[in-house]
Amino acid sequence: MMKAFIKNKYGGPEVLRLEEVEKPAVKKDHILVKVYANSANPVDWHILRGKPFFARFTFGLLKPKDKILGADFAGIIVEVGKDVKLFKAGDRVFGETLKGGAFAEYVSVPETECAKMPLGSNFAEMASVPTAGLTAFQALITHGKLIKGESVLINGASGGVGHFAVQIAKAYGATVTGVSSSRNVDFVKSLGADKVIAYDKENIHQHNEKYDLVIDANGNLFHDDYKRMAKRGATIGFTTMIHMITLLLQKAISKLPLVQFTAEANTKDLNTLATLIEEGKIKPQIERSYSYKQIPQAISYIEAMRTRGKVVMIWSHKKS
Incomplete structure (x- = not known):
C-alpha cells in the first residue's frame, strides 16, 4: 500500500x-519510482477541474x-520491468506522466518518459524540471x-515555463527579451535576459519591435501580436476558450509560421535538460516548497498564476 x-x-x-x-x-517496459518530490503545474489544476470541458473526453466525461x-516527479527506482534497458533499481530519475499518478509515494511510468538526474542535483529541483522544462525546450528548439x-521574445518570462525558456534561449546563443510584471523584472534579468518589458508599464499588445521568434508562455497574445512582432511563433496556452478558438482559426488561414503544441x-x-543543468547553463528556480501533505495548497497557489519560477512538494525529509 501507499499514500x-x-x-x-x-x-x-x-x-x-x-x-x-x-x-x-x-x-514490462515501466519503472517503479519511489517519489521524493513533485512539482505543480497549470495542467494539474486544469485536469483537476476538468477544464476546458472538451478535455473530459480524454480524462473522463462525468468523473x-x-x-x-x-x-512531475523525481525519485529513486525501486523496480524495473523485464524489458527496461535504460535504467536499473537504485537510479535517481526525474520525469513526467500526463496520465497522472505522480502525487503518490510511488509512480509507475514508461522508461521513455524519464531520465537520470544529473550529478550534484537534488530531488526538489529536478522535480521542477519535466513539464515546464520540456515545454520551454520544445517551444524554442523543437518547434x-x-x-x-536570433532574437527571442518570451511572454511570461518569470513563470515556470518562462524562466526555463529564458535560460535555454541564452544557452543556445539567442538575444532574449522577456515580458513580466514590474516586480519580476530583476528576477528575469538575473536569469540572463538582455531586456525585460514590464507589461504593467508598457502594453505588449502595442509593442512594435520585431523578433525572429516569439514564445507565449502566458497565453494572452493574439494573432495580430504575432503578425506584428514575430517572424515565427509558438504558443503554449490560452487565457480563455474564445481566445483559443480565435487564435487557432486565424492561424489556420495565416501564412505566419505559428505552432501550438503540448509538450x-x-x-x-x-x-x-539534465546536461544543461549539470553544466550550469540552466538552474531551476524554486519559489515555494511544500510538504506532500500540502499538495492541495500548492495547486491553489499556482492557480493564482503569479508564480515566480516553480513550486515543489517534498515526500521525504532525508538528504537528497
Missing part, C-alpha cells in the same frame, strides 16, 4: 483526499478516469527552430 492524493470528482483542490491505495504494478493526480544569434515527455529531451 496518494485521490480525486473522485471534478473540482478545486478541496476535492483531493490523501488516502491509502494499492501500490502500482510494474509493466475522472484516473484517480491519482500529478505529472521554434531557434538558432544561435511530449521523452528521454532524449530530458537528458538534454
Whole structure:
C-alpha cells in the first residue's frame, strides 16, 4: 500500500483526499519510482477541474478516469520491468506522466518518459524540471527552430515555463527579451535576459519591435501580436476558450509560421535538460516548497498564476 492524493470528482483542490491505495504494478517496459518530490503545474489544476470541458473526453466525461493526480516527479527506482534497458533499481530519475499518478509515494511510468538526474542535483529541483522544462525546450528548439544569434521574445518570462525558456534561449546563443510584471523584472534579468518589458508599464499588445521568434508562455497574445512582432511563433496556452478558438482559426488561414503544441515527455529531451543543468547553463528556480501533505495548497497557489519560477512538494525529509 501507499499514500496518494485521490480525486473522485471534478473540482478545486478541496476535492483531493490523501488516502491509502494499492501500490502500482510494474509493466514490462515501466519503472517503479519511489517519489521524493513533485512539482505543480497549470495542467494539474486544469485536469483537476476538468477544464476546458472538451478535455473530459480524454480524462473522463462525468468523473475522472484516473484517480491519482500529478505529472512531475523525481525519485529513486525501486523496480524495473523485464524489458527496461535504460535504467536499473537504485537510479535517481526525474520525469513526467500526463496520465497522472505522480502525487503518490510511488509512480509507475514508461522508461521513455524519464531520465537520470544529473550529478550534484537534488530531488526538489529536478522535480521542477519535466513539464515546464520540456515545454520551454520544445517551444524554442523543437518547434521554434531557434538558432544561435536570433532574437527571442518570451511572454511570461518569470513563470515556470518562462524562466526555463529564458535560460535555454541564452544557452543556445539567442538575444532574449522577456515580458513580466514590474516586480519580476530583476528576477528575469538575473536569469540572463538582455531586456525585460514590464507589461504593467508598457502594453505588449502595442509593442512594435520585431523578433525572429516569439514564445507565449502566458497565453494572452493574439494573432495580430504575432503578425506584428514575430517572424515565427509558438504558443503554449490560452487565457480563455474564445481566445483559443480565435487564435487557432486565424492561424489556420495565416501564412505566419505559428505552432501550438503540448509538450511530449521523452528521454532524449530530458537528458538534454539534465546536461544543461549539470553544466550550469540552466538552474531551476524554486519559489515555494511544500510538504506532500500540502499538495492541495500548492495547486491553489499556482492557480493564482503569479508564480515566480516553480513550486515543489517534498515526500521525504532525508538528504537528497
